[in-house]
Amino acid sequence: MAQGSVSGQYVLGIDLGTTSVKAVLVESKTNRVTDSQTRQTNADISSDTGIQAKEQDAGKIVDALSECIAALPKYKLQGVVRIGVSGQMHGVVFWKAGKGCDWLSIGECHMFQPIDVSPLITWQDGRCTREFLSSLPLPDSHLSLATGFGCTTVFWYLKHRPDFLTPFTAAGTIQDYVVTMLCGQERPVMSVQNAASWGYFNTKANEWNEEILRKAGFPVWLLPRVVESGSIAGETFSEWHGVPAHTPVGVALGDCQCSVYSCMVEKTDAVLNISTSAQLAFALPPAFQPPQSPDPSSPLSYFPYFDGCYLAVAASLNGGNVLATFVGMLTEWIRELGLDINNSSIYTQSIQAALNQHSTDLLISPTIFGERHAPDHLGSASSISAANVSLGHMTRALCRGIVQNLLSMLPPRRLQESGVQRIMGSGNALSRNKVLKQEVEKAFPLPVVYGKDVDSAVGVAMILSDRIC
Structure with missing residues (x-):
């Protein structure tokens, strides 16, 4: 096939992992992978919160993502009909609603860069000790709380560094952040999968434990709106590395579930x-x-x-x-x-x-x-x-x-x-x-x-x- 011709439509799949970012192009009719790019993020950063802290530079993760997408064939990116994003579960990143990035044009390439975004506190974070977790209110959920979960991390900041949260009005996993920026949305939309990974989410009722959290002084305005996993979160705000504007973007999903889906044949x-x-x-x-x-x-x-x-x-x-x-x-x-x-x-x-x-x-x-x-x-x-x-x-x-x-x-x-x-x-x-x-x-x-x-x-x-x- 000559470069510049597109034989079919493609789905762009993205995974924001713990150490690397990967992007693939999959034919929508056959699920055949035609192209793949991976970049190490080298995003780990030191933290002043203690030896158990595990944080990453969100900007470096987005840079690695941009490198992956830019390395895919542009003529195929122009044929992308949907974008799916998965990533490391449980973690949390904070930003200002509606102001989380700047869109830049470099030559013919359009991309976004984070602005006033916090470090990503990852799933590996260990700052929430067993004693601290036992001091938190019991969730109305079948899932236990653990250190590294989004809601438990917020509780830790409320107790130990409340000023840290003051500048921020939105929060999500790193994959939620990327979907929100791609769609140019004011506030993030989160899948049931990612919400469950944060703690204080009832999967039967499909809702946050807002009353429990509010009574504990939790800033419930940080909680994203939750939708069914596999649904569409929005459309691309701009052309992105050749991917057309107004391309549907799926709500961000958990890497565990997406990993299983990729190879569970029966x-x-x-x-x-x-x-x-x-x-x-x-x-x-x-x-x-x-x-x-x-x-x-x-x-x-x-x-x-x-x-x-x-x-x-x-x-x-x-x-x-x-x-x-x-x-x-x-x-x-x-x-x-x-x-x-x-x-x-x-x-x-x-x-x-x-x-x-x-x-x-x-x-x-x-x-x-x-x-x-x-x-x-x-x-x-x-x-x-x-x-x-x-x-x-x-x-x-x-x-x-x-x-x-x-x-x-x-x-x-x-x-x-x-x-x-x-x-x-x-x-x-x-x-x-x-x-x-x-x-x-x-x-x-x-x-x-x-x-x-x-x-x-x-x-x-x-x-x-x-x-x-």
Whole structure:
């Protein structure tokens, strides 16, 4: 096909991840991915709120997004008929309603840049301690509260830094912010998926716990209007990198749900995703209703999916980030010994050592980041002997620990009882790590299938594509 001709219509799928941004073009009739671009955000910033804070520069995230879109074929962008946006759940960013960005024209390119936008406080943020969370009012929701959730973060600022909130009149996840700016809207619109991830949202009534929040002094004017997941939030305010003005934009969705949607081929599939964090999820039947009240000690959550259905999700905070921490530790040790070797080489050699070490009696609990249902249950190692402290033993035990921790949250027996017939294995950490794959296949009594990797950008594009009339 010659450049400049468009054979079909495209859906632009965007995912604003924890470490990178991805944009894909998907043919609306076939769901075939024709083009893809990814950029690292390098957006992490230091915070003056304490060692447990995890914040990112929203401007750098938007810059990475602009780079991704600008690198896609412009003649195909001109054929985009819908835009879908997903992103990291739970986190919160603040801005001034109606004033969150400036639209710029550089040559023939039109883009937006954030103006007076706060840092993104991410899902990894740990400033809300267990004691602080226990001081908050109980939500009217089946989902428990946790640190890193949008509403709990607002409560933290109200108590510790109330002046921080004063300049802002709008808030949302980072993906809600991007949709709001693209559509030139005064205030954000939020999906049920993202609202549930913030806390204090009742998924049965589809409404915020406004009365509970108002009595606690919460600034309820910051809460976005909530609409059904998969619906249209608005239209593009301007031409954007070649995407026509007035292109419909879907309400921003959660990356977990979009990831599952991208690779769940059959309703009897469960999806295992090990990337920065790790998730094991399967779809529940339409008749399922979650419990009336939250169980903070339960490792299993029921996230709203699509069309009134729920996902059963074991969402671990410990996945590829644990391996990255391990590699970083080894790198630092080696440097302290006066040697120099890069992270990539250490990772490769660690995996090879573990492949040569087929089994180990070393036990590692890898929960160095805690878990939402057990934030104080940190990592540990046991059964250490002089014979199992090699690099191979350590790496294999760590990979096995990541898998076993996830299965302790959602046992294979529960999957089988729910009718799950196979596991769709996916995620960057899993796809590039043969040792993790080996440990997954040992742990599950069900077939494990690879090759249809989870991809939130593809998933959100598929969702919008499937809803084109």
